[in-house]
Amino acid sequence: MPYKDKRKQSLAQYKYQKSKKGKATRSKYLRSKNAQTLRILRDNKLKEEVLTHYSKSGHLNCCWKSCCVSDLDMLSLDHIKDDGSKDRKQNNFLTGIKWYRWLRIHGFPKGLQTLCWNHQWKKRLGGRYALVR
Ligand SMILES: [Zn+2]
Numbered sequence: 001m002p003y004k005d006k007r008k009q010s011l012a013q014y015k016y017q018k019s020k021k022g023k024a025t026r027s028k029y030l031r032s033k034n035a036q037t038l039r040i041l042r043d044n045k046l047k048e049e050v051l052t053h054y055s056k057s058g059h060l061n062c063c064w065k066s067c068c069v070s071d072l073d074m075l076s077l078d079h080i081k082d083d084g085s086k087d088r089k090q091n092n093f094l095t096g097i098k099w100y101r102w103l104r105i106h107g108f109p110k111g112l113q114t115l116c117w118n119h120q121w122k123k124r125l126g127g128r129y130a131l132v133r
Contacts, residue, residue, distance in 0.1 A: 043097045044072060050100040051075050055114045062116040069116035078115040078123065087111075 003009035016022040029035050052060045054077060061070040069075065077099075079087060088094070094102050103109065115123065 046097065046100050046104065048072055050103055050108070051077065051114045053108050054112050061114070062119055063113040064115060064119040064122075067116060067119060069118075071116075074116050074118075075114050076117060076120060077112050078120055080111055080113050083111070 003012065017026065048060060051072070052058065054063075055061050056063050059070070060072070060075070061068060062075060063078075091099070091102060103112075
């Protein structure tokens with residue numbers, strides 16, 4: 001229904017969204033395949049943007065020396081100084097896409113790098129073996 005007054009339109013939309021019928025319609029939409037696909041595409045785009053920012057030379061790839069993994073599903077963020085636990089406590093335990101969103105909003109803070117899962121694991125093992133030796 002067209003409104004001449006934008007405030008009235010906005011108020012009517014708000015009331016509809018809060019109504020039982022509005023909530024049911026939104027819930028049905030959010031569970032639809034179309035909405036899920038759009039959400040996945042949007043989240044992948046954000047993940048790619050964040051991981052590219054923390055990659056070397058502005059290209060999406062692992063920061064490990066001579067590693068050429070650039071598959072989005074195989075890459076993740078790594079705390080360079082292994083202070084991820086402290087960082088999560090400070091940022092309300094944000095993980096996954098919510099953390100990527102937080103990073104973008106806060107201007108990509110320093111101290112992170114993009115690593116592939118194999119090199120994340122290798123870095124962790126290297127630290128553990130370094131303590132044993
Ligand atoms: Zn790698």
